[in-house]
Amino acid sequence: MAGGAMAINVERLKTVCSSCSLRELCMPVGLSQTDLDKVDGLVQLRRSSKRGDHVFRAGESFHALYAVRAGFFKTTLLTEDGRDQVTGFQMAGELLGMDGIGTGKHACDAVALEDSELCVIPFPKLEEISLELPALQQHMHRVMSREIVRDHGVMMLLGSMRAEERLAAFLVNLSQRYSARGFSANEFILRMTREEIGSYLGLKLETVSRLFSKLQEEGVISVNQKRVTITAVERLRSLVNQRPC
Amino acid sequence: MAGGAMAINVERLKTVCSSCSLRELCMPVGLSQTDLDKVDGLVQLRRSSKRGDHVFRAGESFHALYAVRAGFFKTTLLTEDGRDQVTGFQMAGELLGMDGIGTGKHACDAVALEDSELCVIPFPKLEEISLELPALQQHMHRVMSREIVRDHGVMMLLGSMRAEERLAAFLVNLSQRYSARGFSANEFILRMTREEIGSYLGLKLETVSRLFSKLQEEGVISVNQKRVTITAVERLRSLVNQRPC
DNA sequence: CGCCAACTTGATGGCTGTCAAGTCAGGTGG
């Protein structure tokens, strides 16, 4: 409890975006060499997080965005009465912290779900450089817009899908994101608990567990603890956007 | 049906942001006169929409953001199987179209719920001017960030609140937004149908109707068709963030 | 080895969806 912040290992490294393997995910394409040099100065800090570490907490003042270099994170919102809701899961190449820009205070907690690594992007510096790099400004707008669209998708999921559909949509989404990062689309390890999945999907953990069992019985997936294998992608996909009956 | 697009009245006006009554909502504060002059060139088009008119549709290519000058809009997402979900309601001073930035195509439909007026903000021009006006760039970032935070709030609402809580939260939110625009916080006209409220809140229209009746019986609000009067704000607020039992 | 968190599975109940019938308000046409 007390050592939460201390457990975060802060390293100063010459982190070079221009040669980063995640560049296609993080950075705008089509930058000239001189542009890239400017961007390289942006990220001077890398940060390691252990499982359970907070990147930031709701209410803390906002200074930087964080790009996931490796690992897995969740963001959660806490209500006054103690309920909390997972608002997203972030993996390599995705950004944390955009919620803080509007008010100067972070609106949610960000927690590492496994040992992870982040690039720290000081936001004032990012805004400064964006003024000189139209492509970087555009990129920033696009990233935020995509986050808005993603959130609308989750609203649709929570507002109009039934439990099985939600879980199917969640698995399809995870599969696609792993696939885009060069991992298997059909087999992966869940980094989050059933409860966290449930919170994200607006379901209780028992319901999530039951649905995993049901999908397994039906031969659509195979579940062994945190390991999920998708055995019938098409049937899984067809479960999404299925009318109630 | 056929005349949908034609019904939208497009007017070229000398629309001056610097003297607009909504400036505090739309524009960054603290701009110098020369800055304001630049911004004034941005909005050269105003657009009137009649009730039911589309501002844009999902799939259409994205060119501009739209600032609501007067009136009321909804944005909706349509799934392949025909279900649609209201993702937001927008009123004076709020922006439409940010969903299109990321992909260059609009991701949702935007529809006027009453006769309304919009300012058209060509996005390429906005990005261009933002490069010269740090305050405008910052403003853009803040607006998008706030939209993300708002969406997370809706995710929380949909994922962890029960029906009565959702409607209470919705009414409190509407009340605050009307109040911020100089209208009564305690009495207002709903511009949307019960079905649209239900869609936004992840409920069926019958449930919304029943909840209105229930809240009225309890003396918290008074409902007469589309006219809502909040008679006990504190009790309404206390319904939000209430544990199930 | 023992503990604990995470998970699974069963039984039960309640919230909200579904179906249905009826009311109300506003607009249209005779």
Place this chain on the structure above:
DNA sequence: CCACCTGACTTGACAGCCATCAAGTTGGCG
């Protein structure tokens, strides 16, 4: 001016999905 019509809304009866409560299992870790 009024009858009619339609979309929006209300209300009731019933059902089903998922939450809740409970008990037991598993795997990981000190």
